[in-house]
Amino acid sequence: xxxxxxxxxxxxxxxxxxxxxxxxxxxxxxxxxxxxxxxxxxxxxxxxxxxxxxxxxxxxxxxxxxxxxxxxxxxxxxxxxxxxxxxxxxxxxxxxxxxxxxxxxxxxxxxxxxxxxxxxxxxxxxxxxxxxxxxxxxxxxxxxxxxxxxxxxxxxxxxxxxxxxxxxxxxxxxxxxxxxxxxxxxxxxxxxxxxxxxxxxxxxxxxxxxxxxxxxxxxxxxxxxxxxxxxxxxxxxxxxxxxxxxxxxxxxxxxxxxxxxxxxxxxxxxxxxxxxxxxxxxxxxxxxxxxxxxxxxxxxxxxxxxxxxxxxxxxxxxxxxxxxxxxxxxxxxxxxxxxxxxxxxxxxxxxxxxxxxxxxxxxxxxxxxxxxxxxxxxxxxxxxxxxxxxxxxxxxxxxxx
Ligand SMILES: Cc1cc2nc3c(=O)[nH]c(=O)nc-3n(C[C@H](O)[C@H](O)[C@H](O)COP(=O)(O)OP(=O)(O)OC[C@H]3O[C@@H](n4cnc5c(N)ncnc54)[C@H](O)[C@@H]3O)c2cc1C
Numbered sequence: 339x340x341x342x343x344x345x346x347x348x349x350x351x352x353x354x355x356x357x358x359x360x361x362x363x364x365x366x367x368x369x370x371x372x373x374x375x376x377x378x379x380x381x382x383x384x385x386x387x388x389x390x391x392x393x394x395x396x397x398x399x400x401x402x403x404x405x406x407x408x409x410x411x412x413x414x415x416x417x418x419x420x421x422x423x424x425x426x427x428x429x430x431x432x433x434x435x436x437x438x439x440x441x442x443x444x445x446x447x448x449x450x451x452x453x454x455x456x457x458x459x460x461x462x463x464x465x466x467x468x469x470x471x472x473x474x475x476x477x478x479x480x481x482x483x484x485x486x487x488x489x490x491x492x493x494x495x496x497x498x499x500x501x502x503x504x505x506x507x508x509x510x511x512x513x514x515x516x517x518x519x520x521x522x523x524x525x526x527x528x529x530x531x532x533x534x535x536x537x538x539x540x541x542x543x544x545x546x547x548x549x550x551x552x553x554x555x556x557x558x559x560x561x562x563x564x565x566x567x568x569x570x571x572x573x574x575x576x577x578x579x580x581x582x583x584x585x586x587x588x589x590x591x592x593x594x595x596x597x598x599x600x601x602x603x604x605x606x607x608x609x610x611x612x613x614x615x616x617x618x619x620x621x622x623x624x625x626x627x628x629x630x631x632x633x634x635x636x637x638x639x640x641x642x643x644x645x646x647x648x649x650x651x652x653x654x655x656x657x658x659x660x661x662x663x664x665x666x667x668x669x670x671x672x673x674x675x676x677x678x679x680x681x682x683x684x685x686x687x688x689x690x691x692x693x694x695x696x697x698x699x700x701x702x703x704x705x706x707x708x709x710x711x712x713x714x715x716x717x718x719x720x721x722x723x724x725x726x727x728x729x730x731x732x733x734x735x736x737x738x739x
Contacts, residue, residue, distance in 0.1 A: 340439035342369045342672060344430055348603075349375035349403050351384065352636035353445035354728060355661025356668075361411040361670040371439075372413045374431065378403060380728070381468045382446075384654050384721065387507040390471035390516045393695075399468055406729045419446065422609035423734050424629050441631050441668055444606070444618075445661070448652065449638035451599030457573030462596035465504060474595065481593055482523045485634075494529040497578060497591040499570045500598025501534050501541030503691050506553050507533060510693035513560035517545060530560045533589065535580060535597075542691065542699070549699040552580060558694045560709070565589075594652055600652065602638040614640060622681035624647045624664050633667070635660040641682070655687055658727060690717040695718045 344360065346353050357373045364371070378402040388394040392576065403414055421430040422444065429437050452458040452606045460466040478496070487495045496512070500503050506730055512532065520527065521588035532559070534541065540550035541557075554564055568582045573596070577588045607616040611634070612627040618634040619627065620641060626632040636657030657708030670678050690713050708716060726734045 344369050344371045344441045346373045346443040347355055347437040348445035348447055349373055350379045350447045352657035352661045354380050355658045356409055356414055356443050356665045359665030361408045363609050374415045374417055376418050378416050386465050386471045387511050390465045390474050391511045393511055394474055422605055424632050425610050443633045444638055445635045446603035446605055446638055448546055448600040451601040458596050461573045462594050464596055478593055485521045490529055494592045495531050495590050496596045497533045499535050499596045501536030505597035507682050507692050509557050509562050514694040534562055535565045535719055539566050546707055553693055553699050556697050577727050623667055623679045624660055624682050633664045635664055692717055
């Protein structure tokens with residue numbers, strides 16, 4: 339084989355980490371590296387709930403990719419991947435046509451999971467990209483403007499479907515911004531209601547129950563009403579149908595935000611890669627089944643080995659750590675050390691969900707629960723660590739919170 343070509347699909351946490359590490363590990367003579375991403379920027383997905391209510395402006399959430407990669411080493415292509423054909427070692431792009439590869443890294447992230455609930459695609463807003471977060475922010479303001487001019491006989495009802503990580507973080511941020519929204523649209527507190535609908539008996543299912551209850555207490559004090567044990571059945575222009583204990587009812591909505599599910603990028607399901615429910619069960623070295631030259635990372639993967647059973651959800655931390663192992667393994671493969679590949683072992687740094695700017699909840703690597711100011715501080719430290727990993731001290735200095 340001549341100089342091999344590595345294609346990295348997606349410049350989210352996993353893809354950008356792989357690219358940044360590879361540019362340090364491989365010389366120009368070792369391999370051609372191409373990074374393909376839909377946009378010219380990487381975005382901090384973990385900050386999207388803040389962007390969705392306007393706390394963080396777009397320019398702080400977006401990081402121009404060319405500012406963090408060495409464009410002499412990496413050929414960066416802004417385009418949308420449309421097909422992955424691993425049998426042919428070929429990837430199709432919307433504008434640039436087909437690209438062939440020797441090694442492929444699939445890091446295309448997540449999409450909204452609708453669970454086939456009618457109306458989610460057409461009537462629900464989501465927070466899964468900068469575009470969607472911006473759209474939600476603008477639509478909320480537009481609807482509040484219309485409401486302000488109307489007779490205000492019923493409250494403006496902001497309904498969030500799903501009390502998981504994203505839903506809780508969004509509610510925390512939204513309730514922080516509520517006083518300024520009321521002032522901006524000249525409304526009273528009783529004009530706006532904020533509802534959270536959760537299928538389980540507490541928010542943050544999968545997290546510690548005490549933390550879920552703490553989160554609900556904080557958010558209730560900030561004006562959120564929780565409907566627990568209630569499943570969304572269908573979504574309509576101005577109401578949702580829900581079911582509780584076998585009984586259905588309609589809940590009026592002025593705006594409905596769906597935060598209850600994510601799934602791997604649909605391109606996995608449409609590709610010829612072996613997958614389970616659209617997600618690739620990777621080997622310990624992070625390779626796809628029967629495809630030794632294809633690495634799959636981040637939210638496109640399921641990790642099945644016993645060692646990783648503790649991983650319960652997709653996170654930026656997992657994506658970053660996988661990106662590092664993938665880069666090291668690619669270096670070894672290219673330098674002829676295929677018998678020295680590393681296995682991925684996830685190092686838990688703790689997971690913290692914010693409840694607005696002055697409160698948070700989380701579990702640390704040693705299972706210690708954290709609340710309040712301590713959790714806020716630890717979340718900031720985690721966020722700044724990610725910034726440093728992506729863009730070093732200049733990035734940390736410019737964008738730190
Ligand atoms: C609101 C919110 C808050 C979160 N908070 C946290 C948190 O506090 N801590 C934590 O650890 N995790 C958090 N997460 C989860 C975390 O963001 C994801 O697990 C992480 O982003 C996954 O990284 P990834 O690299 O797999 O994919 P992504 O970061 O989603 O990156 C995928 C990239 O691929 C690009 N792409 C997609 N499709 C195509 C295509 N067809 N062609 C070209 N490019 C494409 C996208 O534009 C994107 O740049 C949060 C998620 C959300 C939505």
